Amino acid sequence: MRYWLMKSEPDTFSIDDLERVGTEPWNGVRNYQARNFMRDGMRPGDGVLFYHSNCAEPGVIGLAEVASEAYPDPTQFDRSSDYFDPKSTPEQPRWVLVDVAFKRKLGRTITLAELKAEPRLEGFALVQRGNRLSVLPVTKAQWDCILSLER
DNA sequence: GCCAACGTTGGC
DNA sequence: GCCAACGTTGGC
Numbered sequence: 231m232r233y234w235l236m237k238s239e240p241d242t243f244s245i246d247d248l249e250r251v252g253t254e255p256w257n258g259v260r261n262y263q264a265r266n267f268m269r270d271g272m273r274p275g276d277g278v279l280f281y282h283s284n285c286a287e288p289g290v291i292g293l294a295e296v297a298s299e300a301y302p303d304p305t306q307f308d309r310s311s312d313y314f315d316p317k318s319t320p321e322q323p324r325w326v327l328v329d330v331a332f333k334r335k336l337g338r339t340i341t342l343a344e345l346k347a348e349p350r351l352e353g354f355a356l357v358q359r360g361n362r363l364s365v366l367p368v369t370k371a372q373w374d375c376i377l378s379l380e381r
Numbered sequence: 382g383c384c385a386a387c388g389t390t391g392g393c
Numbered sequence: 394g395c396c397a398a399c400g401t402t403g404g405c
Contacts (some may be wrong), residue, residue, distance in 0.1 A: 239391090261400080284391050342392080360398040362390045387402080393395085 232271060234296070235279040235356060236330065245280050245335055253297050253331045257305045257333040258313045260325060264365035269300040269326050271367065278330060279368060279376065281356075282339070289341035290376060296331040297331035340379050350375045 236256065238244065248254055259265055278294040302323035305313035318324040346357045355366045368376075 237391090263400095288392070360390095362399065366391085383397085383403095383405090385402100387400105390398085392397095 231277055232273070233277045233279070233370060233373040234267070234272065235281050235290070235368050236294070237281045237283040237364040239284045240282045240291075241285070243334075244282065247296060248280065248292070248330065248332045249335065251332075253329050256330050257303045257304075259303070259327060259364060260313065261314070261364065264363055265324075265326060266373060267365050267367060268328050272296045272300060272328050274298060279373070283364075287339050287341055289339040289343075289345070290336065291339050292335045293333040295331045295333050296328050300326040300328050303327040310330050320349035336380050338380070340376060344379060345376065348375065348379065349363075350353075350380045 243254070244283065256268070260266065274296055276296040278296060279290045280292040280294050282288055282291045302320070303313070303325040305311040306318040306321060306323060306325045308314055313325075315324060335336040342357070345351055345354070351357055351372060354368070354372050355361055
């Protein structure tokens with residue numbers, strides 16, 4: 231089992247939205263590195279830290295789980311979608327997604343500031359300068375460390 | 382293949 | 394709202 235962190239802007243799709251729907255196709259990822267993590271790295275059952283970005287209190291807010299293998303993101307073929315990609319075809323799709331299932335909300339937000347201040351998280355991609363990846367791998371040690379901060 | 386211009390992300 | 398970081402595009 232592997233571990234991941236996935237960012238979402240709460241104004242667009244929050245942990246409460248995920249709780250409401252239960253499972254959500256994680257569409258709209260248009261970065262090759264993030265795509266490759268979903269396509270080549272993720273397996274159903276993998277753990278996901280749900281991260282709120284671009285908001286008043288950025289940080290880890292909940293836990294989720296990878297709920298499918300990667301499959302083509304249908305929004306890339308949809309002309310009316312913001313995520314439409316004219317260079318993508320059903321025969322040769324560029325972009326994939328996985329389904330993400332709600333597990334639980336954390337008791338509180340574990341803020342980015344806390345994560346940056348935690349010595350054990352030195353080298354964690356999220357806290358490195360200028361990292362904009364929306365899907366990134368988390369080691370077991372990092373996962374355990376972050377969850378130990380909850381209480 | 383280089384690199385300037387441009388667009389996006391996301392913290393602050 | 395600002396702006397640093399950084400990925401992508403396209404001219405050459």
